[in-house]
Amino acid sequence: MSSLRYYFAAFVFLVIAFLVQWLVVVPLQGALFPSVNFSLSHLISVPFGAGLVIVLMMGFKGLPVVIFGKAFLETSLMDVAPMEAVIHGVHDGAALLLALLATAYMLRRDLKHGLFMQSVCASTLVRQAFFMTIMASLIDGVLHASINLGSADATLPMRYLMSHLLGGASLFAMLYLLRYKLSQWVTVKDA
Amino acid sequence: MHKSLPLHASLAVLLLALFAFQFEVLQPFEKQLFGDGQIHFVDWLFLPHGLKVILVVILGSSVLWGVFPVQLAAMWLFLGTSFETALVYTSVATSGLWVGLALLNIPADRPLGKGFAGGDDTTFRLFRAVILIAFITSLITGLGMSTWYASIDGEWVFPFKFLIGDMLGTLVVLAILVAVRKPIFNAVKFK
Numbered sequence: 001m002s003s004l005r006y007y008f009a010a011f012v013f014l015v016i017a018f019l020v021q022w023l024v025v026v027p028l029q030g031a032l033f034p035s036v037n038f039s040l041s042h043l044i045s046v047p048f049g050a051g052l053v054i055v056l057m058m059g060f061k062g063l064p065v066v067i068f069g070k071a072f073l074e075t076s077l078m079d080v081a082p083m084e085a086v087i088h089g090v091h092d093g094a095a096l097l098l099a100l101l102a103t104a105y106m107l108r109r110d111l112k113h114g115l116f117m118q119s120v121c122a123s124t125l126v127r128q129a130f131f132m133t134i135m136a137s138l139i140d141g142v143l144h145a146s147i148n149l150g151s152a153d154a155t156l157p158m159r160y161l162m163s164h165l166l167g168g169a170s171l172f173a174m175l176y177l178l179r180y181k182l183s184q185w186v187t188v189k190d191a
Numbered sequence: 192m193h194k195s196l197p198l199h200a201s202l203a204v205l206l207l208a209l210f211a212f213q214f215e216v217l218q219p220f221e222k223q224l225f226g227d228g229q230i231h232f233v234d235w236l237f238l239p240h241g242l243k244v245i246l247v248v249i250l251g252s253s254v255l256w257g258v259f260p261v262q263l264a265a266m267w268l269f270l271g272t273s274f275e276t277a278l279v280y281t282s283v284a285t286s287g288l289w290v291g292l293a294l295l296n297i298p299a300d301r302p303l304g305k306g307f308a309g310g311d312d313t314t315f316r317l318f319r320a321v322i323l324i325a326f327i328t329s330l331i332t333g334l335g336m337s338t339w340y341a342s343i344d345g346e347w348v349f350p351f352k353f354l355i356g357d358m359l360g361t362l363v364v365l366a367i368l369v370a371v372r373k374p375i376f377n378a379v380k381f382k
Contacts, residue, residue, distance in 0.1 A: 049374070094332040096290045102323060103298075103327065105319060105323070106295065106298070106319055106323055107298060107321075124205075126299050127298045127300065128298050129300075130297060131294050131295075131297060131298050132329075134294055135289075135327070137333065138327065138334070139330065141330075141334055142330055142333055142334055142350040142351065142354070143348050145334060145337060146349050146350050146351050153342075155338060155351060156338075157334045157337050157341075158334065158335075158338045160334075161334050
């Protein structure tokens with residue numbers, strides 16, 4: 001029952017991220033750069049940042065929420081074709097899984113519980129989140145660029161990277177701002 | 192004269208020789224085996240990447256001062272690319288190596304440019320560090336050079352091709368070094 005609650009909370013978090021993307025980022029990027037085509041790559045990918053938070057918290061158990069949640073929300077909110085939305089979800093899921101594997105491989109962490117549950121202090125968590133953010137952004141950038149290669153101008157791979165890095169950076173900034181609060185939670189958990 | 196200068200100079204010569212082997216021997220062989228294709232832009236087995244990564248992992252970021260000019264000279268002289276392409280590749284690959292090293296040092300709260308061989312730090316194993324830095328660097332190189340080749344030469348190169356060539360090259364060089372590690376360790380008086 002409690003794990004269902006976690007899944008529901010993760011999905012709500014993803015919905016909020018999509019709403020921010022749809023209601024704030026999309027109009028803003030259109031107003032700031034009217035001549036740029038953002039149909040393939042947004043200026044900031046907030047849902048990608050949300051996916052990172054979910055995987056940081058839940059480990060690989062959070063991946064179904066990211067994959068199916070993203071596919072469902074892209075179809076319903078952003079008018080993306082269902083098959084294309086599923087492919088986007090799988091991209092993000094694969095990138096997050098690979099980044100999680102790399103982080104777990106480097107730090108010898110258990111994949112099942114997420115990094116948040118295995119950190120002894122907030123500063124360690126923030127540093128690990130930073131590492132995972134960059135890894136996931138790079139992998140997702142390469143995945144997206146490989147699949148959509150040739151469908152836009154030459155800057156597409158770098159635009160993907162930038163979009164995901166900024167999305168991940170917004171997560172990282174949030175974690176950094178919340179580090180004292182996180183410290184309390186982590187200390188309580190350790191105690 | 193700085194005491195590590197002869198070591199760095201000899202490693203630079205070794206790297207230059209490996210680049211020469213790559214572009215004068217291995218690349219023509221690959222072209223015969225798989226046809227011309229995109230092998231001028233990206234190799235299926237790129238040995239210098241492995242050596243660069245291993246040098247950075249062992250000696251830290253100080254080795255990049257030698258790696259940069261060697262890569263520039265090798266690309267320009269042996270591969271016969273334009274100076275701009277050689278400069279872009281060198282900058283992207285060198286910064287990728289630094290980013291990879293820094294990313295691995297950040298979660299452990301170590302100096303960003305520190306290598307993993309010296310001292311009594313047992314948190315990281317050399318093999319893990321080599322694999323992860325090779326992976327991060329090839330992701331960065333793949334994205335950067337894919338963008339560059341598409342914009343300058345009009346050639347769409349899949350970023351994943353860089354990943355395959357770089358990782359295979361790293362594994363081959365690592366396997367060779369593991370096979371002959373004892374004489375090398377004795378030569379550099381490695382602890």
